[in-house]
C-alpha cells in the first residue's frame with residue numbers, strides 16, 4: 001500500500017518521512033481503551049516521537065506527554081497545552097529547575113542528592129515530585145545499552161540506597177526498565193519492584209511504570225497489562241502512569257528514498273540511496289536492526305539481492321541486504337516501514353546530508369509536507 005502511495009505522490013521530494021494519521025489514530029485508540037478500562041494515565045514519551053504537528057491529535061486520546069529534559073517539556077507545554085506534562089532527567093541544572101516547576105505537573109529525580117539540591121524550588125511550586133528507582137530486575141536479552149537494570153546502571157535509585165522513610169515531599173515513584181516488550185516482563189518487573197519498594201506505595205499518590213511497553217503491537221497481551229494496573233490501583237490506591245514512546249507511533253510512518261546510483265561490489269549490486277542509516281535512521285546502526293522495506297524480501301529470497309547503502313563517506317553506512325523480483329533502477333523509490341519512531345528525533349546532518357522532509361498523510365489520503373529543511377538548517381548548528 002505504501003509503495004502505491006509513494007508512486008501516487010511524485011510531488012514528495014525524497015528523502016521524506018511520511019507519518020500516517022490513520023495509523024496513528026489506530027494506535028491512539030488502543031491506548032485510550034487501556035486508559036478507559038483501567039483508569040490509568042498514558043503519556044507520550046517525546047524522545048521517541050516529537051512531531052508536534054500531531055500533538056493536538058495525540059492530546060485528544062492521551063493524558064499528556066513526558067519529557068527527557070527542559071526542551072521536550074517546553075515543547076509539550078507549548079504544543080499539547082492543557083494536558084499533563086511530566087519530566088525525568090538523571091540531573092537538572094538550577095536554571096532548568098526554575099523553568100520546569102512552572103510548566104511540569106510531575107518531576108522525577110534520579111538521586112536523593114538531586115531531590116535535595118532542588119528542594120527549595122520544587123517545594124515552593126505546585127509540581128508533584130517523585131523518585132526514579134531501579135528494581136534491579138533485567139528482562140532484556142541482547143540490548144544492554146537499552147537496559148537500565150544492567151550492572152553498572154546510573155538510572156534509578158537502588159533499594160540499598162534508600163532510607164527506611166522516604167524524604168519529606170516525595171509523592172511518587174517511577175521505574176523504567178523495558179524496551180519493545182510485552183506485558184509479561186512488566187508483570188515480572190512489578191513483582192521485583194513490589195518486593196523491594198512496595199512498603200512505600202500506600203503513602204504515595206502515584207506510580208509511573210515508564211515506557212518500553214509495545215502495547216499497540218497486534219500480539220501484545222493487553223489483558224495482563226490491564227489486570228496489573230487494576231491490581232496496583234486497587235491494592236495501593238495510587239494513580240498509575242505509563243509513558244510509552246514507540247507504542248504511540250508504531251508502524252505509523254515510512255521513510256521514502258530514491259535510488260541515486262547502482263554500483264557493482266565484490267559480491268552484489270549496491271544501491272546508493274539518498275537516505276542514510278547514520279543520518280536518518282541511526283537506530284539501524286545503533287541497536288542494530290534491519291528496517292522493513294516494502295515489497296522486498298530477505299537476502300536470497302527473491303531473484304535479485306542488493307545491498308542498500310547511503311551516499312555518506314562512512315563505509316558502514318549500510319541499511320541492509322534485501323532481495324527484489326526485479327533489480328531496482330536509478331530513479332526508483334523505495335519505502336522503509338516503521339520510520340516514525342526514533343527516526344526524526346535522532347537525525348543529523350553528518351557529511352552535510354540534507355535532512356528528510358516531514359510529511360503527514362491525512363485520513364482522506366492527501367499528503368501534506370509539514371516541514372522542509374535546507375542548507376540553513378545544516379549551517380546554523382555549526383557556528
Ligand SMILES: Cc1ncc(COP(=O)(O)O)c(C=O)c1O
Nearest residue numbers: 045048176211212213244245246
Ligand atoms: C524514562 C523513559 N520513559 C519512557 C521511555 C520510552 O520508551 P519506549 O519508546 O521504548 O516506549 C524511555 C525510553 O528510553 C525512557 O527512558
